[in-house]
Amino acid sequence: MTTTTTTTTESTTGTQTAPRHQAVKAFYFNTSAHLLRITTLKANTLAELLDCLRACPEDSIFQHTFRTLQEHHFIREGFSNDFAHWALAACNQPGLAEQLASVDVREFTSLSDLRERFIEILANHLKRHHADASKIAEETFYFCAADIVVLPTDTVAGSMQEFVKGLREASVHSIHHHFIEARLRIKLMSNDFSQWLHEDVGLTDTARALNRIDIYTATLEDVRRQIVRVVERSLT
Amino acid sequence: MTVDQADKHEANREGIKLVKSQNAASQQSISTLASETETKQPSQVSQPATAYPERRKAPRTWETPPEPVPAPHFDDYRPIVGDAEINELRFLARPLKGKTLKMVNSTAVGGGVAEMLNRLVPMLAELEVTTHWDVITGGNDFFEVTKAFHNALHGTEYQLNRAAQEIFLAYNEQNRQRMQFQEDVVVIHDPQPAGLIRSKKDSPGRWVWRCHIDLSNPNPQVWGFLRPFIDQFDAAIFSSQSFARQLPIPQYLFYPCIDPLSEKNKELDDSYVQQICDEFGIDRSRPIITQVSRFDRLKDPVGVVQAYKLARKYVDCQLVLAGGGASDDPEGALVLKEVKEVVGNDPDVIILDLPPWCALQINALQRASTIVIQKSIKEGFGLTVTEALWKGKPTIAGAVGGIPNQVIHKLTGALVHSVEGCAYQIRYLLTHPEFAAQLGRNGREHVKESFLMTTNVRRWLLLLRILMGERTV
Incomplete structure (x- = not known):
């Protein structure tokens, strides 16, 4: 099987540090539309x-x-x-x-x-x-x-609470854009959510846990719920 | 139409009263044509039928078309598709504020294109994309020629002559002279106004040809005549991958769509669904299999009856064939006669010949159904399938035309290729209600994702942005 380049959050070592509830950088929710x-x-x-x-x-x-x-x-x-x-x-x-x-x-x-x-x-x-x-x-x-147009939305998360709210309210297109399509953009075996949680919030284990969510045995709504559950767990 | 003795027999809404079916009136534009019998065929019934509500001789339905319903507002779709989807459409539209679009077709009323534009144009306007809609004019000779072109493009034999070409060109030129094309994007619908492309050189905008017809096997003479016009557009849009041609311009796929707020598709009170079933003598306490289609051989209504009869050896059910075309189309009347012959004396087959304005009744019949069938032999896109899927109904459909785009076998419905296959799927779905319900749920989601009016608006907004130079990734 063809393999791909792999600098990933999964390979990142380090334990989960206490979450910075105020992120270093805000997470901007985008979406993509396809024709x-x-x-x-x-x-x-x-x-x-x-x-x-x-x-x-x-x-x-x-x-x-x-x-x-x-x-x-x-x-x-x-x-x-x-x-x-x-x-x-x-x-x-x-x-x-x-x-x-x-x-x-x-x-x-x-x-x-x-x-x-x-x-x-x-x-x-x-x-x-x-x-x-x-x-x-x-x-x-x-x-x-597919001709793809990337669209910014009005949702910006500066904190984990805002991030969870954004996850709940985003369209499934936006979830797909950040969680599945993202790897083609960032060229990492990861996704935008995990990248942000790892790099800007310090939640390495949470970032890693998101990458283990199975998209082939769940609907995208199920995937969204699982993402929210994993992220919320990190806040408790 | 006469509403014959509608009050004479009050149907029992609870379906408790045991009564016999009535024979149908046959000379009505709305008619219930339940077959005539006093007894059921034992060989066709494996489970005892429960109570029959009384079947009216003629239903209490509207004799004249109802008043047109005002178009919904954009935000009316919010509860259906969700805030996120509506917000995304607004984000998509933002950079298009103040841009202008012109739609040109050949009729303002009647037909699928006008129906679609009647909804699309106000929605785009609400998103501040100014949309003009112009209709070309022409004499009978022009529309006779374009009708012949239409049929020829669908593959009918046709000898294109110089006179037809001249009529087509003359009317297009006449319309071109009186029309202005100053919009950012001009969309020409179907072949009738294709000659307007000659104005492109004097126009600032991009030009798109929206083809609503199946070009998979066109008459070569007619296509050869039209092709030089089409090649001059900046893009073309087709309703199915298989309808497209080899063209030197980008070709986009816009599936036909349904409006979830239209009379045909809006949510209905169950009391209304019950009322319609009572009027047509349909027993909701027993499974209902329905095909909604005009009486046309390509919709294979005879095959549907045969499949029902095979299935009835094992499962109890009623069959509703709700269609039109038998009153005003000689071929339709012939097909209806054939259907009635195959039905014989089965009281559980209810045949309804409905006029085109019975959208609400069709909606109710679809919602009352346990399974919806569309056993077409040839099909365009098959919007009746879309309607059934949207209502969450497990759907069995012929694997033809645009149907496989909607019905993914065993995931959003069941695709069949034969009477026997159709019969088996009826039996299977009736005896596996959980699986049937899952197909129904998936089917509705599939329509929500790909075949709703809002998805169509999304496609138009995207196309406008791409045509205006948006960089795609």
Whole structure:
């Protein structure tokens, strides 16, 4: 499996210090909005999917992994990324679908590495199962891409209490932006919340605990509740 | 329409009174067409049916279209989508304050595009994006040509001739001469006004073509004629990935959407739902399977009846087929006749031929349903599916057109490819109510995330920002 660069809060040593309830720097809640663009690439077989995976823009990899996870944030289990879904629903390849679904976007800080992982899985599958390559799928896979606009919101947290309030009131898009998409921006196996808690508040263990929240077995609302619970626990 | 003897038999709202079904009146624009029988078919019933409310000969429903309902305000959506979502839309709109947008289409009333613009334009105005809406004019000859173009773009055979081209160009030129295009963004809806793009060179704004129709298999002559116009736009918008064409301009995906505050989708008092069920003779104490669709072979109403009949060997349920088109469309009447033949004497099949203004009644029927079916053989996007999902109903639908975008098999509903598959899903969902309820919850969330009016506003605001040079990441 392709690995990614890893300077993370998880690797940071040190014990949890008493929280600075007044943070060194405020946390600015942002959000991101996505517009779906249709590309000219499409696949009707697994071989074509492989070709398209190699040729598509990184925006497409983002759309069909990170972004689609957000679009289906209400599903607790059974949805991981569009490639896995298509392999199962349109190509009737449960084994391949399982492998593709097991790709955890949190393990990647670059879309290029994420793309390589999908290519690796699919190429290996087709190497072992030549006949699968040219079977016509029940539905076409249309490669889309996301145009993303980052938006500031009015919510700023200068204290832990304000941070918790912001977490409770933020949209799920904002939670996704800071908690899941963030790693592509900060290029760390972490997220904006953990970074802030670690660097500006001194809550290293709390920061680390947030990184252990499983986004694939919970809805984004569940994830939000878990984040709030972990952060609140640090205040007691 | 006559409301025949509506008061003659008061339906028992508690469903306690055991009564027999009535045969339907057939010459009404609103009619209950329950099949005629005094006894149930034993082979079709595995569980004893409970009480039947009396089925009216004709329901007490509106004979004329109701007064139009005023468009809601932007903040009316707050309780539905949440403060955070509404606030985000306001953040998105902030830099667009004072910007101007023009929408151009070919009709102010009737049809999905006008319906959508009637809601979208005031919402954008509330967000201080000044939006003008212009409608092109044309004679019968123009609209005959554009209707033919429309059908041809959907794949119908058509021989494009010079006269049709000249009519199209002449009316577009006539409209172009009388219209101004000083807005920051000009959006042309569908092919009818596509020729207005000739004004782009004299206009300061960016131009977008919003295509609401399925271009996946267009008549090559018509598409070849229109294509040079389309290529001149700055961007195009399609309703499905599969509707898009290979174009040299960016193509965006805007799913069709529903308005959660419209008559068709707003929350209803249960007493009203009960009233409608009473009027149509639907027993709410027993499972109700419903398909809402005009009587059209592409919606496969016969297949729905066949699936119901297969399922009824194992589970008790009623089937409601609520549609329209049988009164004013000869083909619709023929399909309805076929449906009635397949139904035979089953008193648990209730066929309703409803006029287009019965949105509230449709809403009530969907809300009363245990399962909603949309067993289409061919489909555009399938907004009836969106409506059902929004109401939290476990939905079984044909895997065609835009339906798979909405129904993710076993996650937000059930996709089927055959009568037998549909029958199995009816049985499964009726006997696994917890799973069915989970599909319903997921389906509603899916609509909330992707197919509501507010999501559509978000897409428009984003597009405007991108077209005006916003740097994307």
